[in-house]
Amino acid sequence: MKVTLEKVHGSMNTFYMVEGLERNDYAELAMQLCDRDTSVDGLLVILPSQTAHAKIRVFNRDGSEASMCGNGLRCVARYVCEKEGIREAVIETMKADLKVKKEETLTDGIEMYSVEISPISFRLEDLPMEYAELEEMILQPISEISEEILFSAVAVPNPHLIGIVPEEIQKDSTHQHFWAEKFNGQNAYFADGVNVSYVTKLEQGIFVRTFERGVGFTNACGTAMTASALISCIAGIVPFGEVTVYNPGGMVKCTVTETAGAYQLLLTGNATRISSHEYQWEKESQESDFLSSRKFEEQQQYEKFINGISGIVDQFA
Structure with missing residues (x-):
């Protein structure tokens, strides 16, 4: 069967995207x-929805399905809005129908979209996570890992374990890699695995590196960056409001607000089209292949943007 694919990314969290039926x-x-193509992290599938403009399903490199993907959702938001000729839409995800919106294009032609990140839960049973009979874990050490690193667990709705670390630990990913692999293998804490992010305060905001469940280290993870911004606000590292979040793939803005004890999260960043492809999809992998490809010029503009912030990102490379 022949299918049409687009290769897209948000903060260099790169996917193939296809529109189809269930x-x-x-x-x-x-x-x-x-x-x-080892440069991609997974597949975004755009489907019809009974409750929204479209439905998104997200499949990781290993074939596992994620509840949501903030970077991927921005790319789907752009596809849907451009196809429908609208600036705002609602996209159905596994856990909720989420609002998306086209934002002002950056001066160098980078298309920007904002997406709602929801629902939010601090209950360990929603990740799920089991640790010391706790019901929640917010800014607490995990003694097996370190008494100095404060960890928080939150589902948005993907499960995230977020540690606030100093520069020296952020610069050397060995520590994070060891524990992330442990928590995504056979372990007593996370029955379904977990996304593990390390966060470091910057003068301009925060830097986040994420080991993504089903993927490994990724250039960026949208829900992880947003959850990390939330935890950083709760910890007092940055003030509530718009938080600049740098990552190995670039930079996004995460808006964290609190109303009557409830948090609202918004993720804003690029939605870039890299190329389009015709793909012959057969059940047997060896019989499948790319038939044709066409590159877009948008990636060149994004790389210019990355060069402008390379000094901040490169210090943790």
Whole structure:
């Protein structure tokens, strides 16, 4: 079967994207594509919705399905808004229908979209996580890891374990890699694995590096950056409001507000089209292949943007 794909990214969290109908083998397509192109983190599937403008399903490199993807949602938001000729839409995700909006394009032609990140839960059972019979973990050490690093667990709705670390630990990813792999293998804490992010305060905001469940280290994870901004606000590292979040793939803005004890999260960043492709998709991987490809010029503009903030990002490379 021939399918049309777009290769897209938000903060260099890169995906193939396809529009289609519900079927039970998109995980196989995701693994096929990721096997052929190691630069991508997974597959975004755009489907019809009974409750929203469209529905998104997200498949990781290993074929597992994520509840949501903030960077991918921005790319789907752009696709839907441009197709429908609108500036705002609602996209159905696994846990909630979320508002998305086209924002002002950056001066160098980078298309920007904001997406709602919800629902939010601090209950460990919602990750799920089991630790010391706790119901929540907010800014607490995990003694097996470190008495100095304060960890927080939050589902948005993807499960995240977020540690606030000094520069020296952020610059060397060995520590994070060891514990992230442990928590995504056989372990007593996270039955379904977890996204592990390390956060470091910057003069201009925060820097976040994420080991993503089902992917590994990624250039950026939208829900992780937003959850990290939330925890950083709660910890007093940055004030509530708009938080600048740097990552290995670039930079986004996360807006964190609190109303009557409830938090609202908004993620704003690029939605960049890299290329379009015709792909022959067969059940047997060896019979599948790319038939044609066409590059867009948007990536060149994004790389110019990255060069402008490289001094901040490179210090943690």
